[in-house]
Amino acid sequence: MASRSEVHPIAGAADVVKVRQVARSWALELKLSLVDQTKLVTAASELARNTLDHGHGGTMRVEQVENGLRRGIKLTFEDKGPGIPDIAMALRDGYTTSGGLGLGLSGSRRLVNEFDIKSEVGRGTIVAITRWK
């Protein structure tokens, strides 16, 4: 259940920096450990860049979530871009269609506790991640 949330645009390179700052400040507020903050912010940076570069822009929603006594930060990246034809393939280390390292999706998945991806060709992509305290 979300207690509070914000939506931030991802329309240019400066927004990727902004998204990192937003993720950091929410992680700080929840008092995540420094390593957990760093992991969440790094994953946010990867996913925001994917939203921008592959999804042609979109948004990030940030919210504090609860599960029983646990609290966490959930980030949801959404775009209305071309979508991903083969998600299993895209999640492999080293898979890239853009000459990148292909570590954005697979790597950010390792950096968080929950990773959920939905994509439809021609409609867009939603990636949601959660880091629990």
Next chain:
Amino acid sequence: MERIPILKLGDFLLVTIQVDMHDQLAITLQDDLTTQIAKHASRGVLIDISSLEIVDSFIGRMLANIAAMSKVLDAQTVLTGMQPAVAITLVELGMSLSGIKTALNVERGMEILRQFSDQSYELQDANGFQE
């Protein structure tokens, strides 16, 4: 245009990354460094990232590119001051940065650069390349 300053210190170039870089700034730094290494025939590049709070795959790739390009230009790159949380995260992300020399701080980094440049001069002497 916004740029990260590059300091020339004798045979070496010194860069301190203090801002949360957007992607273009990182690309500009990579280009500027390559140009400066060639221009000054620098023997080493030290990049201090002790103020960087994250290194993602984009910045990681830029650092690896700088190291690779400086190698081609016969200069050694050393990365200094990486925060432990950043190092842990980078490894989990899947970037080992195994091709880059690292040092705990700027002083140690400078030592490595001096050693490298002394060694390669000796090597040149032994091969008779230098008078």
